[in-house]
Amino acid sequence: MSTDFLELRNISKFYGNIIALTGVTTTVNPGEVTCVLGDNGAGKSTFIKILAGVHQHDEGELVLEGSKVRFAHPREALAAGIATVYQDLAMVPLMSVWRNFFLGQEPKTGVWPFRQIDIDKAKMIAKEEMAKMGIDIRDTEQSVGTLSGGERQSVAIARASYFGARVLILDEPTSALGVKQSGVVLRRIVEARDQGLAVIFITHNPNHAYPVGDRFVILQRGQSLGNWAKDELSQGELTQLMAGGAELEELQHELAGADSNGG
Ligand code: ADP
Numbered sequence: 017m018s019t020d021f022l023e024l025r026n027i028s029k030f031y032g033n034i035i036a037l038t039g040v041t042t043t044v045n046p047g048e049v050t051c052v053l054g055d056n057g058a059g060k061s062t063f064i065k066i067l068a069g070v071h072q073h074d075e076g077e078l079v080l081e082g083s084k085v086r087f088a089h090p091r092e093a094l095a096a097g098i099a100t101v102y103q104d105l106a107m108v109p110l111m112s113v114w115r116n117f118f119l120g121q122e123p124k125t126g127v128w129p130f131r132q133i134d135i136d137k138a139k140m141i142a143k144e145e146m147a148k149m150g151i152d153i154r155d156t157e158q159s160v161g162t163l164s165g166g167e168r169q170s171v172a173i174a175r176a177s178y179f180g181a182r183v184l185i186l187d188e189p190t191s192a193l194g195v196k197q198s199g200v201v202l203r204r205i206v207e208a209r210d211q212g213l214a215v216i217f218i219t220h221n222p223n224h225a226y227p228v229g230d231r232f233v234i235l236q237r238g239q240s241l242g243n244w245a246k247d248e249l250s251q252g253e254l255t256q257l258m259a260g261g262a263e264l265e266e267l268q269h270e271l272a273g274a275d276s277n278g279g
Pocket of ligand 1: 031035036037054056057058061063
């Protein structure tokens with residue numbers, strides 16, 4: 017009997033003849049960070065889409081709390097507590113932090129037909145929830161557009177956690193950020209983990225993944241190179257596996273270009 021919260025067993029996905037993902041096996045547990053590493057075209061988005069209910073796997077099993085599942089719609093994944101924070105964050109830059117935090121799910125006050133958004137409560141919840149994640153937003157009335165990239169990611173993470181996420185998928189949250197801002201996001205990942213969330217951290221950067229990760233899956237051109245617990249893999253090995261993939265990829269592109277004269 018499995019004791020893992022969420023398990024991927026030999027998951028594969030095909031788009032027609034294209035093998036987007038094959039043989040992906042890993043586990044995702046509360047209070048842990050599962051890192052999924054890979055370069056462009058490795059299958060990271062496909063991996064996310066299967067867990068987020070955007071696409072369904074063609075082979076293998078997805079097992080949630082001991083039962084096989086298949087999410088036919090993003091709503092089903094969300095209902096199961098799997099929330100995805102996409103790179104574009106689905107935020108409205110000109111709107112305030114608290115508005116972005118709730119986005120249509122604001123607490124209400126008053127009796128119909130006089131019900132209206134309870135602004136004070138909404139602001140208070142947004143501030144409190146972000147404080148729990150270690151984020152100090154001076155004024156939740158400020159627009160999201162004035163926040164740094166790391167802070168924006170932080171708002172999205174706090175929001176997902178508040179709305180009941182048990183599994184939090186972070187789609188390359190550090191890829192567009194500098195060193196300092198990446199540090200902000202990595203700290204959020206650790207805080208989400210410490211709050212008991214199961215975090216899936218998608219990245220191509222082994223230096224970001226290793227310090228926060230408990231488990232590592234490396235994808236390369238849709239293939240899983242393996243699934244390691246932290247004590248089975250050193251940072252050097254992780255970096256080498258990623259670098260090896262990247263170099264090979266580059267070489268293959270170069271050779272393909274040379275062969276077909278750039279076509
Ligand atoms: P990543 O997110 O790591 O860049 P993807 O999951 O987007 O990788 O892509 C994995 C492979 O599947 C790539 O070869 C890509 O071209 C292919 N692929 C992704 N989505 C589709 C699709 N909708 N139709 C056909 N092929 C796709």
